[in-house]
Amino acid sequence: MALILNIETATRNCSVSLAKDGKTLLCKEIAEQNFSHAEKLHVFIEEICNETGVALKDLNAVAVSQGPGSYTGLRIGVSAAKGFCYALSIPLIAVDTLLLLANKIQINEGIVIPMIDARRMEAYTAIYDFNYVKIRETKAEVIDAHSYQDVAEQIHLVGDGAMKFQSLLTDSKFHFYPDIEFPSAHEMSAVSYENYVKGDVVDVAYFEPFYLKDFVLNR
Structure with missing residues (x-):
């Protein structure tokens, strides 16, 4: 059995899911005009753990959407994923953001x-x-x-x-498809599990998001 926490923050959609053997147990997400990832991400993770009865220590891996996408959103998601992997000594899985969107x-x-x-x-x-x-x-x-x-x-x-x-x-x-705007952690469940089974993980210390374009500060 594999329990994987999936984090998708590459766009305005702040999305988190918990999956068991590739099947989503629970997904929480919100897409707001102003990015609320810093406020919502850890709240969603805590709520998912409480509602499913799964403790963080029970996780087998954490998966994160690697980009491309929002510089700020990717930094928030990857930083959180790395923190959990370091603390729990579990592998980090990186998933292509555009693949998640295609899978919708x-x-x-x-x-x-x-x-x-x-x-x-x-x-x-x-x-x-x-x-x-x-x-x-x-x-x-x-x-x-x-x-x-x-x-x-x-x-x-x-x-x-x-x-x-x-x-x-x-x-x-x-x-x-007007109803499909953003990638979601729900679609990450199957993809991250497939990577987990294949042993396709990344180095927690050296992994960086796939920004594709240089960061530009809005003025």
Whole structure:
């Protein structure tokens, strides 16, 4: 049996789940306009432990969304995950944020392009086939009306970045999902367990989030 605490803070959605053998026991999350991760994250963790009766000492691993995404959100999530792993002497699992977002839909054909808003005319994107295998690397991509013209397949776009560019991507091959804005710790449950079984963990001391872009201070 494996109990894994999953932490997803790469976007405005502050999300935490507790999973047993890849199945979510309980998930708590909130997406607010102003980031509330510093206030909500540890509250959610405490509530989940209390409501499930699982103590932190019972955990077998902690998983964290590695990015790309918000610099501040990623720092908060990774710092918390590292702290638990150090204190409990358990492994740290890093999960691709865009993969989590892609996992929020199920398709039988075509491709999935998860998009996280990277401000201005950019989005953090990757491309996955219908089995969630990454077929194009993650990058910060400028989106315009000519994007993905060379793709003949049906394209399923998810995330807050996708909705931002819906007015530009008007070809019938594009499919949008307005209800799917952010990645969630709920989808982390299965992915983190798979990594745990394979022994795919990261070095707690040296792991850093995948920022993709340099931090820019808003003025």
